[in-house]
Amino acid sequence: MSKIRKFAVGAAVAVSSIAIAAGPAAASPSTVWTVGPGSPQAFNAVSSSTKLELNGILLTCTNSTASGTLSSKTGNPAAVGNISDVAFNNCTTPFGPLTVTPVKPWSLNAVDYNAGVTQGNVGNVTAKLAVLACTFDVVGKASGNYSNATGKLTVDSVVGDLTVQNSVNCGAIAKNGDKPSFDSVYDVTIPGGGKPTIVGSNPPA
Known part of the structure; x- marks a missing residue:
């Protein structure tokens, strides 16, 4: 199997950055989303633990950054923010360096909220990847x-998301x-x- 063909396994994932999702669901889906401490609220995000995988091959980036704006919204799902900039830096595969070029902006969509954790997804994800001739x-x-208590945004995509x-x-x-x-x-x-907060509620009609 050629280097190029093997490489793509690890490379294919280098896409995504920021997500709001996962965690226990509330009894009723939230329809009102309140961002703090202000709205709109600028944010920055930094990760030093990025792992990408396709067909069992790992790709790692030593640093990933993202920034954008959060805003209070209504609806479900609700686009509570946009990621205006995202980058994956110093990315490598077992077959050589990988270049990841995100096509921006990406959206931040909230779906549910429970016990300080907001559920949802990062939408409009598009990234162009290149390694060798592939x-x-x-x-x-x-x-x-995203946890209000810790200020940590945990991306944990499931098969079929990308x-x-x-x-x-x-x-x-x-x-x-793939x-x-x-x-x-x-x-x-x-x-x-400080840390931004996102609170979802489902007020009575």
Whole structure:
């Protein structure tokens, strides 16, 4: 199996960054989302523990960053924020360095809330990946969770969230339709220090 063909397995996942999701669901889905300490609220996120996987091959990035704006919203799902900038830095595979170019912006969609944890996904995910002569796109969403108590955004996508498209020179390893996964933990802060909060509620009609 060639380097290029093996590589794509690890590369295909390098896409996603920020997610709101996972955690126990509330009895009734939230329809009102309140962002604090202000709305709109700028945020920054940094991760030093990014793991990407496709077909059992790992890809790692030593640093991943994201920034954007959170806003109070109504609805379910609700686009409580947008990620205006996201980057994956110093990414490697067993077959050589990987370049990840996100196509921005991505959306931050809230679905449910319970005990300080917001559920949902990062939508509009699109990233272009390249290693050696192999290039492909990863598109879709990424599941995860955000905790108000810790200020940590945990990306923990499930198989089927993300899909490989536009594969070129990657052989059978990174085929169109393959399903990569992405895991990372981001420390989220606001300008001046502190952590943003997201609170979901379902007020009576």
